[in-house]
Amino acid sequence: MKRYLVVSFVVAAVACGQGTVGSWDLAALYETPKWEQTELAAKAGMTGILYEGLVYEGKPAQVFAYYSAPAGEAPEDGWPAIVCVHGGGGTAFEKWVRLWNKHGYAAISMDLEGHLPLKTKGGKGRQLTPTPGPSRLGVFAKVERPLAQQWYFHAVAQIIAGHSLIRSFPEVNAEQTVVHGISWGGTLTSTVMGVDTRFKCAIPVYGCGFLSDSDGHQGRAIADGAHADFVNEHYDGSGYFENVTYPTFWVNGTNDFHFSMPATQASARAVQGPATLRFGLRMKHGHLFDVAEYFAFADSVLKDGEPLLELGKPQANGNAASVTSDLLGQIKGARLLYTLDDDIPWPDKEWQATPATVDGSEISAELLPGTVAFFFEATDKRGLLVSSEYLEHEVPGGKKPARAVGETLDFAALFDAAAAEGAGTKVIIADDFEEGISAAVIGILEVDDAAGKAGISHCYDEVAAGGKSLQITNSRTVKHRHQPCLSQWFKGADVIRSGTVEVSFDVWVPKAGGHPLSVLVRDYTTKPSQESLNAACTFQGVRVNGKSMAVANDEWVHYAMALPVGIPDAKIALTVVDTKFGTRKSEHPIEGGTAQAVSWVGLCLGGKSDATIYLDNLVIKVVE
Structure with missing residues (x-):
């Protein structure tokens, strides 16, 4: 089993806000940043803020944040305060601020990806601040760029500047602050806690240090030597843990895809202050804000509250x-x-x-x-x-239970196989959504909802593989026939009249609050139009042209559907891969017996209901 080697990097000491740690100039970042109140993305009871980060492309990056303090008169020394650091694809969350206000903390939650917490027209992502900083690209992508152009470098600085900002408010006790980050925010927190030592405690969730040694997704993504060396030299929290002398609370799941238990444990061991662990059994990955242990831990450090249990080494x-x-x-x-x-x-x-x-x-x-x-x-x-x-610790004997074929799904490998180009293959769409939604996919999004609830956007809370998926949300107010849909059209000479149309994707349809994803293939060159494929993917099964198959409930499932075109009496080939049943294949009749032509492929969240599903690793291609 893999052993973790604790590596320390030499970092500069910090005293009274002077000097440099890593590549960050704390003398500048410990100053209160320039800021202004804004009505952009206004929320009742929240103060919207635009504050300055580092210079990017000739201008200081503007960072949007929500801030609020608890209701009522502040304590004599001021409210304790928390800096909330979102995960990848997240934003400034006003509900996160309100939750900590409820527990007696002033709170600030900023957007670290240059966005406002407002959807763009049509629900395709979020609006940008007037002068945004760099966007996050994949997992520490583009490390060959100068530091001043890299997202992680800016994000750390924006967190420290946000800390300086909240410390400057008169109702805040500047000496009683905590940093708390989730997922990518946990990774950033692991770095920030050793760079900005003004905090009195830290709560990193999922994200941690020692990433290059981890067999979680972030570790695998930087597994090549040069990439890992750069991250370790500049960014990984392990290079700064020797500066962390205050209490930390490390939270992760036993089976987190992105961050493995050994990396979390190595991080907890490497800090110099007391460290508490919480490994949740099969804990889901997401922006889980309301976890009682978070508040109790912060209270125990900043409010003399009752401490969490302390367990020794097993x-x-x-x-x-x-x-x-x-x-x-x-x-x-x-x-x-x-x-x-x-x-x-x-x-x-x-x-x-x-x-x-x-x-x-x-x-x-x-x-x-x-x-x-x-x-x-x-x-x-x-x-x-x-x-x-x-x-x-190995106990001799025993027979390990047989594992289902699909129990350790490699969604990234399934995507790579589906997206592979060969002789006679034309890939129309192949997007894992890691580098932003591709222009090809943006071109096939459709949604019209006057209330702005329905839409298709990036998501980090639930992914099949990698760091992002698509979150597809419907609502009761969506315009009829304009529900969230990915519509790929083939018009004129591009109408498909022979070959095989292949559609593959990974989807998670939550049992609570989900709705079936419809996969439809039609020919609109005839009147009336002809539908050759009608599939519905639910939280517990898939139905293709009236024939059903059960799947593992309420989890990510891989689907591949192949529709022969122009071949009499051909069958649709369906492949399903999940953790319960492994890989299964079946054949299904084509509506009308033969698909004469294909002019439209749609993946749609139909109906009019408040529902959300997640889609990842989409491939649409035509094979001659």
């Missing part, structure tokens, strides 16, 4: 495992979490949970034969959960 002797806690009588319950999976990536390991025994300050459990790694989790009397470190 111990194992044969099949006996244990861990101790210093807080006697505070443990309400505990579980052992373990995996029997050895030589597979950490995000793909299957973790199981079983009750553990609490006896005074000790938690113990018996390990199953075949165990290769384990950790404990414990809840206090408030129901708040923390985890121990995991320990790699």
